[in-house]
Amino acid sequence: MQNIIEINNLTFQYDGDSPNSSAAVEGINLQIEKGSFTVILGHNGSGKSTLAKLLNGLLLPTEGSVSVDGLLTTDEKNIFEIRRKLGMVFQNPDNQIVCTVVEEDVAFGPENLGLEPSEIRKRVDSALETVDMTEYRFAAPDRLSGGQKQRVALAGILAMEPECIVLDEPTAMLDPKGRKEVIETITRLNKEKGITVILITHFMEEAENADRVIVMDSGKITADGSLFDVFSNTGLIVNAGLALPQSVELLSVLKQKGFNVKPGYISPKAAAKEIYRALKGGTL
Amino acid sequence: MSEILKTEDLVFSYNNGSPVKRAAINKVSFTLKKGETLGIIGHTGSGKSTLVQTLNGLIKPESGTVFLDGEDLWKNPKQVYQKRFRVGLVFQYPEYQLFEETVYKDIAFGPKNMGLSEEEIDFRIKKYISLLGLNLNYLEKSPFDLSGGEKRRVALAGILAMEPEVLVLDEPTAGLDPVGRENLFKAIELYKKERSAAVIIVSHSMEDLARLSDKLLVMNLGEAKMFGTVEEVFARYEELSKMGLDVPVVTKILLELKALGLNVNTKAFTPAQAIKNIELLLKEGDINA
Structure with a gap:
């Protein structure tokens, strides 16, 4: 299988950090296969969110390299294409919605791609359909539940027709029902549409549908394998600050x-x- | 131990007097003793947050009574303010309510309003920041320079510094990682023990509530559907599941084992209890139902 993401010897240190403080991400080598479902687990401060931001060039490597579908994030002319191919969903749904009507919000991304209005219409309708929010297309986002808002954010990403979606703790602020809605939607996107999914979380239960589980601790990968193998090593999970x-x-x-x-x-x-x-x- | 908090038939509706009136809580009654922990379970929109706001007088019930230490909270409406110090309410995402220049000043805000002496305030600030596992050199920092988990602990310290007899926490661990969650629960337990305080925790995690609570209150569509010990409430898993609520994972595992035909006692709500029941199954020899 072809890889969508190639990470070579990646290290990242925040600007403000003193030279002898440890890096947020240190010496990571990682390949993600096209069409796979990967879960990255780690406690707060383990470097998992930093890694996510390095994937689409929101942060650039201090050392090493990241490429998405063969495009290096360090080359500025690749950034636009990388962000189209790799969509991100963050923790707080309220920080990701910019418009006052649901379908306008979903159209925001494709509009920026400079697509024909008819194409935008088609993509918005199809994205809302996919996340099961068509019913709410004219609703005001602030009247939606947390789970619904996250699905709108997801639809906004889908309308860009990405090959890969990275979700950074997308359910941390949701109730159990909202959490279930979001996880089911993500799983469906992976299984039915073949979109590569990278789910970053500290809810272990959400790893249930993953092909591959990666555990991060202190900026490094401490485990990488099938769900069953990783969870069989209970000592490692506990040492990584996870429950x-x-x-x-x-x-x-x-x-x-x-x-x-x-x-x-x-x-x-x-x-x-x-x-x-x-x-x-x-x-x- | 004596009853510190009691509610009788509490009713409150939003948009009262308008055609879109909607009852948020309807005839809710429960009692809470000193040193007890009550877990409140219910869907988003079940009335949990409205209920907790009636407990310290932020919301005045339409009818029904809140008794604090045997006395009607609204007996003298002018004194509700004073009583509010006795019931500390920690909202969801309390870190968004930090506002002062320094952590010290932020924690001092509540005790200052109580009219405590400077010395007493200083003593309490240091005591409760330490209880929450933060170093004293945090006191001069700006709360906005802290991490999310640290901010939450500062917000909680601000409530504890008022030394409430009843501590009410609405989803205290939402958004925290497992280590942050454990630390927070440890601090709450410490406070509870030291002050013989009563604690109310609103949570979606049945596993956490099974471990921490003495009693559970189940809210559904504004009504208190169940009130009893953890065992009494979780034993009614069929009704809970009809309301779309869960039981702890270990209880589900035992129920699955029973469905597979094993004669196992399904009354277990923590891993330790579940293991005991599985071992018992073996000792009795006949594992089939």
């Missing part, structure tokens, strides 16, 4: 007590099946 999902916590204590279970299951159903298998298997 185990309750299902994983339960399984890992059972394992310590001598039960023949593997801890890497997140959903209650999968965890229950694993416990059932161990109990029935007579291998205790």
